[in-house]
Amino acid sequence: MIIYKAKDYQDMSRKAANIISAQVIMKPNCVLGLATGSSPIGTYEQLVEWYNKGDLDFSKVTSINLDEYKGLGPDNEQSYRYFMDTHLFNHVNINKSRTFVPDGLAQDTEKACAEYNQIIAQAGGIDLQLLGLGSNGHIGFNEPGAVFEQETHCVDLTESTIEANKRFFSRIEDVPRQAYSMGIKSIMQAKKILVIVSGESKANALKQALHGPITPALPASILQLHNDVTFVADEAAMSLLDV
Numbered sequence: 339m340i341i342y343k344a345k346d347y348q349d350m351s352r353k354a355a356n357i358i359s360a361q362v363i364m365k366p367n368c369v370l371g372l373a374t375g376s377s378p379i380g381t382y383e384q385l386v387e388w389y390n391k392g393d394l395d396f397s398k399v400t401s402i403n404l405d406e407y408k409g410l411g412p413d414n415e416q417s418y419r420y421f422m423d424t425h426l427f428n429h430v431n432i433n434k435s436r437t438f439v440p441d442g443l444a445q446d447t448e449k450a451c452a453e454y455n456q457i458i459a460q461a462g463g464i465d466l467q468l469l470g471l472g473s474n475g476h477i478g479f480n481e482p483g484a485v486f487e488q489e490t491h492c493v494d495l496t497e498s499t500i501e502a503n504k505r506f507f508s509r510i511e512d513v514p515r516q517a518y519s520m521g522i523k524s525i526m527q528a529k530k531i532l533v534i535v536s537g538e539s540k541a542n543a544l545k546q547a548l549h550g551p552i553t554p555a556l557p558a559s560i561l562q563l564h565n566d567v568t569f570v571a572d573e574a575a576m577s578l579l580d581v
């Protein structure tokens with residue numbers, strides 16, 4: 339496990355974008371596992387900037403996102419598909435037909451999950467999975483108590499996640515109660531994992547993820563068992579660590 343200490347959010351974003359760029363340059367047809375939330379916004383901005391300078395080519399890249407709110411379609415501004423389009427895909431030369439986000443409008447849950455697992459398998463697995471960290475230690479939408487062996491599944495969101503994510507919605511009642519998410523098993527199968535963590539509100543989750551017991555009570559703790567994981571965390575997020 340490699341842990342990079344970043345000064346602040348901007349520094350974290352640049353370091354993370356450097357790692358993703360290296361992956362795209364070394365393997366132009368790579369499969370990127372992508373994440374949403376406030377953590378990766380700066381990383382995507384940096385990638386777009388380097389793309390505009392001519393330093394990056396996404397034309398052969400496939401992307402597979404971690405999760406999507408159940409009930410939200412691509413036109414809904416709070417959907418993760420909309421997020422990915424507006425923060426990254428619309429600004430680089432990625433082939434949109436090779437960008438995958440779970441279908442939030444899928445009615446047949448089991449079928450939707452099975453199809454998403456198949457998409458990951460057909461792509462040949464994920465080369466680099468980007469992850470944010472929930473303040474309760476969740477990754478993707480794998481909430482505390484998540485079964486480690488799961489692949490894509492439908493999740494009941496916890497109150498703390500609904501509370502944390504309400505800032506993106508006009509009313510808390512609008513925050514969906516369920517989501518489709520890649521499971522811990524899918525995440526752990528990625529060849530490399532990059533976790534970005536910013537802010538004091540994540541400090542305890544980060545400490546537990548790195549040094550706490552490996553337990554479904556803190557889903558990110560499973561990352562201790564992955565053989566190629568890099569954390570990029572800013573000083574505030576690392577404030578509870580002895581480094």
Ligand SMILES: N[C@@H]1[C@@H](O)[C@H](O)[C@@H](COP(=O)(O)O)O[C@@H]1O
Nearest residue numbers: 374375376377470471472478479
């Ligand atoms: N499902 C997402 C996660 O994929 C994200 O990593 C996490 C942290 O979000 P943020 O980066 O906004 O703190 O919570 C959300 O609920």
